Amino acid sequence: MDSPLTSADMLPYLREAARLTGLQLDDDQLTRVAAQFVPSARMAAILLDFSLPAELDPLPLPVLSTRTDHD
């Protein structure tokens, strides 16, 4: 990210995403959502910059549950 994300930056995306998700939110509602969305977007930006090997599968926790390393 070249400059810090702001709530205003997020509004066009959130408006469209809400519509595609079946939600009807007015501008006041979207603005409040944007304020909550920005911290997640900042975290996601750092996470997406973290390089992971292509062969690394996702780990949903039920997979963890079958491990027996410490049995």
Next chain:
Amino acid sequence: MTDAVNVCSVASIVAALNERTLTAGQVLERTWARMDATEPQHNALTQRLRERAAQDAAVIDRQRADGVALPPLAGVPYVAKDLFDVAGIATGAGSRVLKQGRPALDDAVLIQKLTAAGAVLTALGNMDEFAYGFTTENSHYGATRNPADADRVAGGSSGGSAAAVASGMVPFALGSDTNGSIRVPSSFCGVFGIKPTFGRLSRRGAYPFVADLDHVGPFARSTLDLAMVYDALQGHDPFDPASVDRVTDMTVPDLERGIEDLRIGVLGGYFDEWAGTEAQAAVAHAVQVLGVERSLTWPRADLARASAVLITGASGGALHREHVRDSYEQLEPLSRDRLIAGLLQPASWFMQAQRFRRWFFERVMESFADVDVLIAPATPCCAPLIESSTVEINGQLLPARAAAGLLTQPVSFIGLPVVAAPVNHRALGIGLPIGLQLIAPPWRESWCLRVAAALEASGAVSAVNPNA
């Protein structure tokens, strides 16, 4: 004679019933009296279950009169977080919308197990709506107030359960923990709690939040009580997709084994950076008491926390899409906008978080080559004031409600077992309760409990005095 029995203790009640110094009915009467006296100050409960509790207590007293051997938790009253199904009652999960739904047909599996063990369900505990919060500031039911200081939050989302135990209403309670919802209120209220390994305890009949992060577990006032309840809750459930078919590991017999064979370390790095003064003092004291010399760090614990936040938002938001669409005005204002923000996240965030989870899990497992149990603070600070919007941690101003989970989220993110143990805060000159996390590799709850028991025996950890 009966007045001498400590009705805040699971072990004492069980002993009193077996020794015939107290009946289950008498224990229940004392519970109601305690609730009458303390609930107005704490707002820990959403509903009392007088008729059901009286029937369950009568069953225990009849068994005793008939000379039948009593079950392991005979006559012990408890509170369950308001997200566990109770037959005949609509499961609320702290929500007004869900409370308008149909009554549950059966008890949740953990409640069934506790009934079979002789425990008596007395009330439902307050919580953050849909378990999405760390403070139990519920706009529908009011905030639960911390028994140690009524101006402060009890922690969440299982705050009602923790406050009920801390205030001495009941000797144990059930909660759930997706990102810290047992460990945070344990720390803020000054009681013990256990978040077992993901897949250890059945979640069937507990209202879901995040399918691959949800855990359930108990609170109690001592390590022995916690272990007694935890042992009664164990057992495979073929109808919970996450439940793992393992031999149950009874922990009570191991509590007295000591810790000489356990290698104990302290988690530094991220867990030190985000620990405030009180949290650092709590860890330092435990390290000193146990003679811990190993310190290690988990790489990119910050990203583990970020990933937990993103997975929670996406899963929780998706789960409640129809509630947002159809019942917007009835949802909790403190979490509604976060739910929507999570629902609208790009899928790539969620997938990167799930992929990172494997990377992080593998690095953490490597760390357990050198240690068996790790110590970390449970919360960055003591309980903030109700309605606080920010807290200061080591000079940084953070959102109060989100910051409470900074130190718990990287641990539950990979499903490790944790016991939350309240330090003897007064002995350390700390004004409010604060807790430790005792963390072990998967399936080693017994190791966490043994370290907790050793710290308790030394006086370094203890539950708050409900009569203080």
